[in-house]
Amino acid sequence: MTAILSVETNFIIGIVWEQRPVLLRIKKLCEQLGVLLAVPEIALAEARNSLLQRIERHLIASQQFRFWLNDIARAAGMREQVRQIKRCLDGIEAELQRRKQLILEALEMFAQACTIVPLTPQVWARAYVRWKANMPPFKELDCLVAETLLEFLRKRRVKLSLFLTMDAEDFDHPELHADFKRHRTNMLFDPYAVIVEFRKFYGVA
Amino acid sequence: MTRRKADIGKTRKSRLPEKVKALLLSDPDEADFSDDPLVRKIEEAFEGWTLEERRRWAEEWREKHRQSK
Numbered sequence: 001m002t003a004i005l006s007v008e009t010n011f012i013i014g015i016v017w018e019q020r021p022v023l024l025r026i027k028k029l030c031e032q033l034g035v036l037l038a039v040p041e042i043a044l045a046e047a048r049n050s051l052l053q054r055i056e057r058h059l060i061a062s063q064q065f066r067f068w069l070n071d072i073a074r075a076a077g078m079r080e081q082v083r084q085i086k087r088c089l090d091g092i093e094a095e096l097q098r099r100k101q102l103i104l105e106a107l108e109m110f111a112q113a114c115t116i117v118p119l120t121p122q123v124w125a126r127a128y129v130r131w132k133a134n135m136p137p138f139k140e141l142d143c144l145v146a147e148t149l150l151e152f153l154r155k156r157r158v159k160l161s162l163f164l165t166m167d168a169e170d171f172d173h174p175e176l177h178a179d180f181k182r183h184r185t186n187m188l189f190d191p192y193a194v195i196v197e198f199r200k201f202y203g204v205a
Numbered sequence: 206m207t208r209r210k211a212d213i214g215k216t217r218k219s220r221l222p223e224k225v226k227a228l229l230l231s232d233p234d235e236a237d238f239s240d241d242p243l244v245r246k247i248e249e250a251f252e253g254w255t256l257e258e259r260r261r262w263a264e265e266w267r268e269k270h271r272q273s274k
Contacts, residue, residue, distance in 0.1 A: 009270075010267075013263050013266060013267075014263070015243075015247075016247055017259045017260070017262055017263040017266075018256070018259060018260050018263050019238075019244065019247060019256060019259075021233055021234050021235075021236050021238070022233040022234060024236065024238050024241065024244065025228075025233035025236050026233075027243075028228065028236075028238075028241070029228060029229060032224075032225045032228060033221075033225065033229075050266050054262060099250050099251075102246060102249055102250035103250045105246055105250075106243060106246040106247050106250055109242065109243045109246055110243060113243075139270075139273055139274060140273075140274065141270075141273070167270075169271070191233075192233070195229070195233060198229060199229055199230070202219050202221055202226075202229065203219035203220075203221075204219045204221065204226050204229050204230055
């Protein structure tokens, strides 16, 4: 392995929800070039939760609807009509559960193409200190992402190491740049800049 | 690394296969991913929801993340 590309939650959301061509291209390039695509376990969990929550929202709405329907069936004496509506709801809920399963399968497919960097108790403790000390990237989840990657990169010696984050607001701080620089990693905020770096590194610029 | 005298002045040549080189040089926004199994799986999971709608969800998620602590 000669190169590593580390990413965070925005990369997963950008691929699964937004299907951004440039991110799909980067993923494909990593596969073709043999670049290790490092994804923090916490970022994958965050993306999984937000994706599933979207489906859960509809399932909860359906449950509420059933509650109102029960009320209508009792109070208005419309049991048969309500039964018919509930049969339609059964179909909707079954479809939503199927979609949930497909999202999980898509995430699993994505994860298989990456190296998932685990969240260890040591990383968690360091992230907690960073967060409590109000150090960049300031937010609890972002601190977990940053510390997971720093720990992972500390043990790696590669010729090219990049960290792509689309969250400049939280990550673009001199202290964080310095932390990643210490691990010979260049932090980038634009996915096109990753492709430019790949071109330069592989001599096709 | 020291360069041989004969190599001085020559451009560094990539040893990548032509297919990968073409992929690296092509416009990332004009790529076709319809044969990508991951993309097919994603499209199956979100069938009926437009890409615009999904991009709006992603923005909502970013806004929520922005407000988190």
